[in-house]
Amino acid sequence: MAQALLASESATQLRAQHFQTQPQQTILSVRQLCKAYSGQQKRVLENLSFDLHAGEMVAVIGRSGAGKSTLLHVMNGTIPASEGQILRYPAQHDGGQGDTQDILRFSSRQMRQWRSECGMIFQDFCLVPRLDVLTNVLLGRLSRTSTLKSFFKLFSDEDRAHAIGLLQWMNLLPHALQRAENLSGGQMQRVAICRALMQNPKILLADEPVASLDPKNTRRIMDVLRQVSDNGITVVVNLHSVELVKEYCTRAIGIAQGRILFDGPPSELTDSLLRTLYGDDLQPVH
Template structure:
């Protein structure tokens, strides 16, 4: 049975992570399922609620459905049934499953996603890549000719500075290291002014130093009041940075709570004989 996320501040004895008082609800899933063409159930009735300011990790063994979950939330993969509710400030909701194409485009602006391969434009300089995050707010004509407002440019500069990437602003994205590209991808996603930021294994290809930088960057994003949700392989990172963890096994939530509750029993149920492969 799934454990419920704590509603109040909890300081764990085993990690430095403090679970903040929960911000407002920004998203809720109800009985969410997904099957691809072969009818195999990949997500099997997922229920959870996401709040502003949370830093949530999704963990589970390979094939558990972690990437599918993030992509269905963002609408890049269509869910099969259930509800993904975009919860507005006045608590009214829209179901992502019944959105039109245009509504889905808008939703992806609010629910930004950082893809595993960053998806930057290699030959374009860093600041232009960041400004591309504003595309959804800018007319196609203006974006084609890279006509961005001074305000947009100031915001892009602010974001690059925030993640210590300003010195690289005029370099081509293709000349950056993986960790630097990841930071640019975060800046671009933040340029969309999202309320939710999703990242599929954001540190999978990074060395330890860059891993720390990216985890700190995502933590900063969450403390700015954005709900951050990431797929992670390392339990150590989850315990160091995340305020909450959702454990998936065979497309079902088998744990939802503070990282300090990931005891041997839960870990065994999550990873089975792969347990020695998670840091």
């Protein structure tokens, strides 16, 4: 087991070195991002700036309350920012044509389109318990399907084939017609990932996706997220476990009190820096 972990960390370090030394396509830039809630003097996010590149697997780390979840929700557009910019760049497969856009200035229609490009999964899965697994996955097409068709579950044959393919990839096809509420936690999270991938996203945001899972299912989910990253989709994941960060992620962004204290390869996370980030919460949480 120890040898396997070392081999995995070594492979991750090689991927991290590739992202550091080779020119990468920037897909998103966060600039001077701030977030403050009404009635609170202290900002939750304070002047955050960083770039995201295609195919990166980036961990956002820090103790509870540091601002990690808020950052992901602001990036997804579900929480409005107070100041700053989040710049979306034209995709290379579109020929790099088009203007750079600030998603914080998007109209409601533009924001809906952005959320279809920026998938998100959550610690509590956010499935519809009484719907079957296949329908839950198909709900990932809501942003690209009319409300009337969605209400009557009138999804296209192409969408159904895509959903079935994702479930097969996740070894969940035998559960396709079961209610989501009858699945285990690990199975629910895999369904949630399938639903997010139904959007054909360029970025996948994962807000503490393994916090409520046992060690076996934790690694299963992290393996899946790494495969997603290997397929060119940028993955940004909030994690508490430093061990998982070093094993799976090519980059870590460390946040404390809403500020970035570290942005670099996980191999450079020193004990001193981790103590600054986590304080008394330093022990990894699985």
